[in-house]
Amino acid sequence: MKRSVLRFAKTTEMTLLVICVVFFVFLVIASNGDLLAANSLRVLLQFLAVPVLIGLAQMVVLAVGQLNLAVGAVGGFAAVAMGVLMADHGVPVPLALLIGFLLASLAGLVNGLLVVLTRINGFIVTLATMTVLLGVQYRLVGTRTVDAYPQGLKSFGSYAVFGVLPLIFLVALVVAGLLAVMLRRTVPGRQLLASGGNPIAARLSGISNDRSVIVAHTLSGAILGVAAILTVASSPGVNKSIGGDWLLPSFAAPIIGGALLTGGSAVVLGTVLAAFIVRFVDTARAEFSLEPSWVNFVVGTVVLGSVVLGQVRTRRQERRSVVKAPDAAVAGGVS
């Protein structure tokens, strides 16, 4: 037990946690404590739900050694589909949400199947499906903003437990928890990580790498389905631009969180913490009334910095070890 605590202390997650806490304390002080007001906290967390999910949607695909350029398109398409179903066709809310969720999962499944069946690089496959889905999204909604859906859903989107903890944030955390359990404790999850960590060894151990790829993409789609539901619930309306700004944050969170682009790392906590940090940067920007461009600058720098840090860790680890270590964080974080 003690050893695992020590190990955690050296992980990327721990570093991120410390950064999060320090950053938060700094923001509290800088705002003269205003940030601790229930309303400020609620807003802070409200806008974290979707970034957490899109980061996880990318992370799970990175874990198998792939990437998903279609995160925004899948989410945007599903969100718009739900909105249109409810507003234009009077489909009941639960059914519309279920359909949207299934559509997003299906889009992920199709991504996975295309990668496996055509053997075309995932970059190209998801670039193509992204473009197709953007077209579908536009076709569905045109230039309108659809907002005529039941108030109940909007209340769900803005409800906060004790006035502080937004429901949608809790939903995102539950998804993160389920994903962590899935990757750590279920056979398909372990197989997914094995395929990502060492595809040859996985294959020689009787694991189907193809199945792992399909599972990862489908999971990614399903998570994006949830993100789409939360978006519909918490936005004033949905239009063609929903999802348009998801792609880069989807990479930023897992990469800052310690994920390896080569696969094999499951950094659920890291991704969540990284989403927090990105959110804090945005909060700081608002607090100090800086130009929005600063956010991009800072996030970009943090991404670059964390990748460099990850490489230094990996090299140090490799010097000590024979089994190629993906990252200290992974060695500690997963076990």
Place this chain on the structure above:
Amino acid sequence: MTLFEAEKIDKLFPGVRALDGVTLKLEAGSVHALLGENGAGKSTLIKVITGLYKPDGGRLLLDGQEVHFGSPHESASAGIGVVHQERNLIPGFTVGENILLQKLPTSRGLVDRATIRSEAARWLAELDLDIDPDRPVTDLSVAQAQLVEIAKALSIESRVLLLDEPTASITPNEAERLFRVVEKLKNDGRSVLFVSHKLEEVFQICDTVTVLRDGSSVLESGALADLTRDQVVDLMVGRVHEALALPPRTVPDAAPLLELSGVSTATGHVDVDLTVRPGEIVGLYGLVGAGRSELAKALLGLDRITAGEVRVRGEVVRIRNVRDALHNYKIGYVTENRKEEGVFLEQSVSRNIAVTVWDRLRKALGYVPAKAESELVAEYVEQLGIRIASPAQLAGTLSGGNQQKVSLAKWLAAKTEILIIDEPTVGIDVRTKDAFHTLIWDLAANGLAILLITSDLPEMITLADRVVVMRDHRVRGEVENDHEYEAMSQQVIRLIHAEGTAVA
């Protein structure tokens, strides 16, 4: 009792008969050695047995029943455990998870960690290993990782265990420990196949031996007790090569162009001495993993040289990279990975050859006239006999032999004086091979200093003036080549398999 038998196995690859009626019998409670030179077919046979390759002829018998393995999963289910040459552990997973990866235990849908721990502990105990199943595999030493892989191979309740060069990367002490484990497995009634290049180990732990040569089994299940080391070497080397008739060539008595003294590298070489004179072909021979290509890479500045001196034309130098080697020292490197490192498959033959001399051909603003390129190229196409329709033909459309010539031509175009040629004829048919040998011979006759790295013994003995034998990243000896195949090959093989690990 025969547990497993591979009977009259054929395996064909395009243009090559990799296995030709090979038979291998594994008895219960016995350790069987599989021996053979590089390329004799050992790995291919293992891949057939484990279901990675489908045999083109023959059959596999387990307990006398014919079996078909469509994948490694199926052979594992049948009780055939394998420890592959490459490390095959999943980084980021624990020791326990790695051992039981092939069938992770679950309870109520979740991976059952308690069972993983106890099951893995049981297999580790079986091997008398004191490793915590909860440790991440990234913490293990090479030898520990090796033993964990054996535990993994056993965990499928295997009765047949294939160990592919298990001692290639561990120390003699660690190897001793491995042998104790093998002994135990044997006493438990399991059947172990031991693939190794180290004859002393084979004689130490194996009962019977099958020797492969050029894809055929030249000795099937011979009792090692009845064989001497020399007999085994003879069987491995075998056939008298029909020598290619090459014109006589004498090495001029000149000062060395390239000289290494006491060179140690970050990749593990210790105290390497080597000289190459102009007009001389020095062969660097050794088994796969002996560190020959790595030495070349260190020489070219791609890996760090930690001690010793490299002299080019008598001057101590520190070569920083291939560009430096080419422009400042006139050293060229013909890579062994032709398709990945040697040629630009999507580019024309003329671009491929001119790539080293663009600096010389370029006009203002870096413009390289196509005409200058094709003129230059024509010269080498002619000299090397490269068969192309036009200089604009894409290199990817050429045969392997012609691609190799293109890969060589660019260094000639750059007027290099020292040429390091790494495995020049791998995957090239016999006729082209002879043409290539003549070519290398002629280059040396024209005064080039050539360091030839090859695992192909006949090639080495045909071409080299001197053979330097490497093993475990050290030079084990040097032999003047008299081009007498029989005697030379025995001498070289004996140097490689020399008793003990020599200088430890």
